[in-house]
Amino acid sequence: MPRAVREQQMLDAAVRTFARRGYRNASMDDIAEQAGVSKPLVYLYLNSKDELFAACIRREAASLVAAIRAAVEHDAPADRRLWSGLHGFFTHTAEHPDGWALLHVQARTHGDPFAREVAAMRAEIVEFVTHLLRTAVREHGCGAARTRRMTGGEAAGLAYALVGAAESLAEWAGGRAGGGPSAEEAAATLMNFAWAGLGNLLRGERWSPGERVGA
Amino acid sequence: MPRAVREQQMLDAAVRTFARRGYRNASMDDIAEQAGVSKPLVYLYLNSKDELFAACIRREAASLVAAIRAAVEHDAPADRRLWSGLHGFFTHTAEHPDGWALLHVQARTHGDPFAREVAAMRAEIVEFVTHLLRTAVREHGCGAARTRRMTGGEAAGLAYALVGAAESLAEWAGGRAGGGPSAEEAAATLMNFAWAGLGNLLRGERWSPGERVGA
Amino acid sequence: MPRAVREQQMLDAAVRTFARRGYRNASMDDIAEQAGVSKPLVYLYLNSKDELFAACIRREAASLVAAIRAAVEHDAPADRRLWSGLHGFFTHTAEHPDGWALLHVQARTHGDPFAREVAAMRAEIVEFVTHLLRTAVREHGCGAARTRRMTGGEAAGLAYALVGAAESLAEWAGGRAGGGPSAEEAAATLMNFAWAGLGNLLRGERWSPGERVGA
Amino acid sequence: MPRAVREQQMLDAAVRTFARRGYRNASMDDIAEQAGVSKPLVYLYLNSKDELFAACIRREAASLVAAIRAAVEHDAPADRRLWSGLHGFFTHTAEHPDGWALLHVQARTHGDPFAREVAAMRAEIVEFVTHLLRTAVREHGCGAARTRRMTGGEAAGLAYALVGAAESLAEWAGGRAGGGPSAEEAAATLMNFAWAGLGNLLRGERWSPGERVGA
DNA sequence: AATGAATGAGTTTTCATTCAT
DNA sequence: CATGAATGAAAACTCATTCAT
Numbered sequence: 001m002p003r004a005v006r007e008q009q010m011l012d013a014a015v016r017t018f019a020r021r022g023y024r025n026a027s028m029d030d031i032a033e034q035a036g037v038s039k040p041l042v043y044l045y046l047n048s049k050d051e052l053f054a055a056c057i058r059r060e061a062a063s064l065v066a067a068i069r070a071a072v073e074h075d076a077p078a079d080r081r082l083w084s085g086l087h088g089f090f091t092h093t094a095e096h097p098d099g100w101a102l103l104h105v106q107a108r109t110h111g112d113p114f115a116r117e118v119a120a121m122r123a124e125i126v127e128f129v130t131h132l133l134r135t136a137v138r139e140h141g142c143g144a145a146r147t148r149r150m151t152g153g154e155a156a157g158l159a160y161a162l163v164g165a166a167e168s169l170a171e172w173a174g175g176r177a178g179g180g181p182s183a184e185e186a187a188a189t190l191m192n193f194a195w196a197g198l199g200n201l202l203r204g205e206r207w208s209p210g211e212r213v214g215a
Numbered sequence: 216m217p218r219a220v221r222e223q224q225m226l227d228a229a230v231r232t233f234a235r236r237g238y239r240n241a242s243m244d245d246i247a248e249q250a251g252v253s254k255p256l257v258y259l260y261l262n263s264k265d266e267l268f269a270a271c272i273r274r275e276a277a278s279l280v281a282a283i284r285a286a287v288e289h290d291a292p293a294d295r296r297l298w299s300g301l302h303g304f305f306t307h308t309a310e311h312p313d314g315w316a317l318l319h320v321q322a323r324t325h326g327d328p329f330a331r332e333v334a335a336m337r338a339e340i341v342e343f344v345t346h347l348l349r350t351a352v353r354e355h356g357c358g359a360a361r362t363r364r365m366t367g368g369e370a371a372g373l374a375y376a377l378v379g380a381a382e383s384l385a386e387w388a389g390g391r392a393g394g395g396p397s398a399e400e401a402a403a404t405l406m407n408f409a410w411a412g413l414g415n416l417l418r419g420e421r422w423s424p425g426e427r428v429g430a
Numbered sequence: 431m432p433r434a435v436r437e438q439q440m441l442d443a444a445v446r447t448f449a450r451r452g453y454r455n456a457s458m459d460d461i462a463e464q465a466g467v468s469k470p471l472v473y474l475y476l477n478s479k480d481e482l483f484a485a486c487i488r489r490e491a492a493s494l495v496a497a498i499r500a501a502v503e504h505d506a507p508a509d510r511r512l513w514s515g516l517h518g519f520f521t522h523t524a525e526h527p528d529g530w531a532l533l534h535v536q537a538r539t540h541g542d543p544f545a546r547e548v549a550a551m552r553a554e555i556v557e558f559v560t561h562l563l564r565t566a567v568r569e570h571g572c573g574a575a576r577t578r579r580m581t582g583g584e585a586a587g588l589a590y591a592l593v594g595a596a597e598s599l600a601e602w603a604g605g606r607a608g609g610g611p612s613a614e615e616a617a618a619t620l621m622n623f624a625w626a627g628l629g630n631l632l633r634g635e636r637w638s639p640g641e642r643v644g645a
Numbered sequence: 646m647p648r649a650v651r652e653q654q655m656l657d658a659a660v661r662t663f664a665r666r667g668y669r670n671a672s673m674d675d676i677a678e679q680a681g682v683s684k685p686l687v688y689l690y691l692n693s694k695d696e697l698f699a700a701c702i703r704r705e706a707a708s709l710v711a712a713i714r715a716a717v718e719h720d721a722p723a724d725r726r727l728w729s730g731l732h733g734f735f736t737h738t739a740e741h742p743d744g745w746a747l748l749h750v751q752a753r754t755h756g757d758p759f760a761r762e763v764a765a766m767r768a769e770i771v772e773f774v775t776h777l778l779r780t781a782v783r784e785h786g787c788g789a790a791r792t793r794r795m796t797g798g799e800a801a802g803l804a805y806a807l808v809g810a811a812e813s814l815a816e817w818a819g820g821r822a823g824g825g826p827s828a829e830e831a832a833a834t835l836m837n838f839a840w841a842g843l844g845n846l847l848r849g850e851r852w853s854p855g856e857r858v859g860a
Numbered sequence: 861a862a863t864g865a866a867t868g869a870g871t872t873t874t875c876a877t878t879c880a881t
Numbered sequence: 882c883a884t885g886a887a888t889g890a891a892a893a894c895t896c897a898t899t900c901a902t
Contacts, residue, residue: 001886022324024239028872038888043873083424109237109324157384157404164383165376172375181372184424189372191422196411207406209298209399218861242896253863255899264897431865452754454669457892468867473894513854539667539754587834591810598809599802611802614854619802621852626841637836639728639829672875683884685878694876 007045010035015056019098023053023110050113057107057114060099061121067092068125078136083191085132086166090183093170104167122163129159133198158201162194222260225250230271234313238268238325265328272322272329275314276336282307283340293351298406300347301381305398308385319382337378344374348413369416377409437475440465445486449528453483453540480543487537487544490529491551497522498555508566513621515562516596520613523600534597552593559589563628592624652690655680660701664743668698668755695758702752702759705744706766712737713770723781728836730777731811735828738815749812767808774804778843799846807839 013034017026028049032039046052071088072081093100107118169186181189200206228249232241243264247254261267286303287296308315322333384401415421443464447456458479462469476482501518502511523530537548599616611619630636658679662671673694677684691697716733717726738745752763778800814831845851 003886006886021326022239024237024871025325027870029870039872040874040888041886044887049872079422080424083422087424105323109320157400158408160383161380161404161408164386165380168375168379168382169372171379185372188421188423189369189376192415193373193376193408193412195422196415196420197408200407200411205411206403207294207298207410208403209295209302243898244896254897255864256862258898259862433865436865451756452669454667455755458894459892469893470867470895471865474866479893509852510854513852517854535753539750587814587830588838590813591834591838594813594816595806595810598805598812601809602805611798615802618851618853619799619806622845623803623806623838623842625852626845626850627838630837630841635841636833637724637728637840638833639725639732673877674875684876685884686882688877689883 003045006035006037006041010037010042010045010052011056011059014052015060015102016098018053018056018106019101023106028052053110053114054117056102057117060096060102061117063096063099064089064092064103065121065124068128072132078132079191079195082129082132082136082194083187085129086187086190087183089166090170090173090186094173094183100170104171126156126159126163129162130156133158133194136198158194158197162190165193166190218260221252221256225252225257225260225267226271226274229267230275230317231313233268233271233321234316238321238329268325268329269332271317272332275311275317276332278311278314279304279307279318280336280339283343287347293347294406294410297344297347297351297409298402300344301402301405302398304381305385305401309398315385319386341371341374341378344377345371348373348409351413373409373412373416377405380408381405433475436465436467436471440467440472440475440482441486441489444482445490445532446528448483448486448536449531453536458482483537483540483544484547486532487547490526490532491547493526493529494519494522494533495551495554498558502562508562509621509625512559512562512566512624513617515559516617516620517613519596520600520616524613530600534601556589556593559592563588563624566628588624588627592620595623596620648690651682651686655682655687655690655697656701656704659697660705660747661743663698663701663751664746668751668759698755698759699762701747702762705741705747706762708741708744709734709737709748710766710769713773717777723777724836724840727774727777727781727839728832730774731832731835732828734811735815735831739828745815749816771801771804771808774807775800778803778839781843803839803842803846807835810838811835 010031013036014026014031017031017034020026021030028039028042031052032042035042042052046055068085068088071084071091073084074081076084103118103121107114109115166186169181169189173181173183173186225246228251229241229246232246232249235241236245243254243257246267247257250257257267261270283300283303286299286306288299289296291299318333318336322329381401384404440461443466444456444461447461447464450456451460458469458472461482462472465472472482476485498515498518501514501521503514504511506514533548533551537544539545596616599611599619602611655676658681659671659676662676662679665671666675673684673687676697677687680687687697691700713730713733716729716736718729719726721729748763748766752759811831814834
């Protein structure tokens with residue numbers, strides 16, 4: 001069997017095992033058995049547990065980012081673009097729960113080489129979302145007379161909150177297979193969230209502890 | 216030295232160690248040394264590594280929930296109540312980074328006995344937030360003529376998104392010691408987010424893939 | 431059983447095993463079994479295979495050097511001092527063949543941390559011998575009218591040759607238990623060697639490729 | 646490429662690798678890579694790691710012995726013959742440091758099949774030297790009235806000492822590339838040593854612990 | 861109440877060696 | 882002739898856990 005195929009089999013097995021048992025609890029024996037090969041072969045192809053884990057993270061991160069980028073409907077209006085990206089995110093995480101668990105739960109837990117990789121992916125997504133938000137502002141905000149520009153910090157904060165909310169919803173959705181929201185529902189919930197917040201931001205209607213914007 | 220005190224010292228040491236090195240990487244030797252006692256004593260008081268970890272999670276979870284409950288200004292208007300709860304959350308996580316890392320990062324990583332414990336705490340917070348939201352609806356929504364009731368699913372989705380966003384912001388804030396948002400800023404960011412979304416929800420203005428509410 | 435005692439037992443076992451099977455071939459399991467303890471205990475006390483090996487070398491080197499120093503009859507004339515040192519060397523190596531094999535054969539074979547240790551010991555012995563030779567020159571050489579001083583290079587060369595010859599004889603003696611020379615004979619053989627060479631050196635009678643000093 | 650050539654390439658690579666990394670630390674992968682062939686080919690030609698190592702030892706031992714024999718100036722007087730042999734030894738070891746390290750350091754370290762091979766080579770050299778010494782005695786000793794015959798043990802002891810001293814000097818010379826003695830110097834140093842000792846032996850002037858011959 | 865001494869079981873990693881092609 | 886693919890066996894090292902005192 002050619003090397004490339006075997007390697008993917010190993011990565012599949014490793015992603016499953018790491019996601020379900022955690023990095024330290026997953027033994028190389030387990031992974032080799034799952035992959036249907038002997039342990040030395042895993043080492044021959046992937047060098048060490050660390051490198052194997054890193055390879056898993058890279059593959060899953062790339063896969064997730066690619067899925068989001070592919071899902072965005074580039075020619076649609078801004079809100080629809082944002083929605084389609086979110087939808088792609090929820091669809092992919094729902095279809096690859098192990099990969100998502102690997103990125104969201106396992107990779108963050110373990111020291112620097114791995115967490116950095118995930119942080120980089122997250123930053124890429126956050127930046128992508130920030131870009132979508134800013135484009136949306138430019139496109140839709142023009143009509144309003146009293147539109148403010150959005151500062152970088154505001155956009156980043158909004159993007160972080162959005163991504164975090166998305167991750168939380170994805171986890172909720174994944175946890176109760178079927179019982180949670182569908183990808184469409186989750187994306188819509190977030191849009192309600194984000195679109196309204198974005199509008200407020202642009203109109204300069206900001207909630208602050210002292211006064212109330214009102215519901 | 217009385218037993219209760221020794222036990223707290225051990226838990227302190229364990230929380231630090233588990234948070235910083237992860238469950239599997241933290242050895243009982245490390246913890247005993249950190250606590251300044253001998254290893255058999257740790258076993259005498261806390262039975263096993265698993266039980267010790269569980270005790271840490273329980274203590275930190277209770278501490279976080281208590282902090283949030285204590286922070287809520289019960290006699291203030293609804294928005295202020297929500298804000299004060301969020302503020303309490305951000306303050307506590309900023310002041311107890313090890314405890315927060317234990318709950319947010321470590322506890323989820325390891326199989327069922329622990330993740331369940333954290334899920335329970337999370338559920339408690341979500342329920343609490345849901346309650347705050349519903350109260351807010353009742354209180355503030357009355358004025359509006361066209362107010363809808365919020366369904367259970369809607370409230371839960373909103374709450375999950377809110378909690379996830381909060382966690383994401385807390386992590387962002389924690390990551391760049393000082394550079395990120397303060398507790399006040401983080402809480403305000405979320406309020407802008409949530410309050411607007413909540414308002415939309417009540418007014419029946421919902422974003423949906425087919426049509427656009429507009430910014 | 432107290433730690434110090436166990437530690438010596440472990441070192442005894444390790445010296446035997448390393449000497450007979452070589453560093454890489456000696457497994458920690460072997461050594462632990464030889465010592466009558468479990469493997470983790472060996473690690474608890476001696477940290478790693480490398481450190482264990484180093485500890486063996488240090489102990490045996492110190493023991494050999496001490497034996498030589500103790501054997502030298504300090505108040506005797508120079509030749510007798512040299513002889514007694516050699517005699518101490520041959521006696522000790524004959525009585526501790528494993529220790530001698532460890533130093534002479536094993537320690538040199540394996541990279542820097544260990545070879546350096548043995549080289550240091552060897553340098554100490556060479557220096558000691560050089561000192562004995564120089565003293566002998568001063569003491570006995572005076573009578574001769576035409577005595578030259580010995581240069582540092584000459585003394586070191588002689589000392590190296592002497593130590594090498596001694597090691598070779600010790601190995602010969604050790605190899606054929608009983609069949610080889612006794613410590614006395616070996617020491618005497620070397621004295622015949624060294625003493626004559628020393629005399630020639632002092633008298634300026636040097637052999638060179640072109641001419642012959644004659645037998 | 647013909648088999649014989651390939652085989653020599655493999656032996657070259659193996660000698661280098663074994664000499665520099667030690668028998669156990671040198672992997673067949675390393676050697677095959679060094680030789681520029683695939684691992685199965687090494688096995689096809691040389692059967693096993695042990696046989697490969699043995700082949701290396703045999704080749705290097707034969708090469709060293711041949712170099713010494715070739716260096717001896719058969720028609721020269723006895724002292725010159727001995728000197729030329731020593732000179733050949735030092736020259737060869739200086740020019741083939743890996744081969745010398747293999748014989749002197751590595752081969753002795755590992756159990757019986759290999760050490761025996763080296764011991765045989767050493768015995769051959771010792772015997773050769775013994776022969777040279779005895780011939781020298783016959784040739785040069787005749788003039789002296791009071792010449793004793795040399796016993797077999799005496800000759801062997803002298804030879805062993807001489808070979809050991811030579812090895813020690815070779816190691817010294819090898820260690821400090823350039824800084825140590827040249828082949829000429831090393832050989833001369835030993836001649837000063839040996840020739841004088843030999844003369845003493847023949848004249849019956851023997852050093853013994855009880856009395857002193859004097860310097 | 862508290863600890864020094866001790867270990868069984870399991871982990872990652874390496875390597876000599878062999879087929880099928 | 883030559884090799885890519887594959888593995889059984891073993892070695893270094895760690896750790897949760899328990900006694901005897």
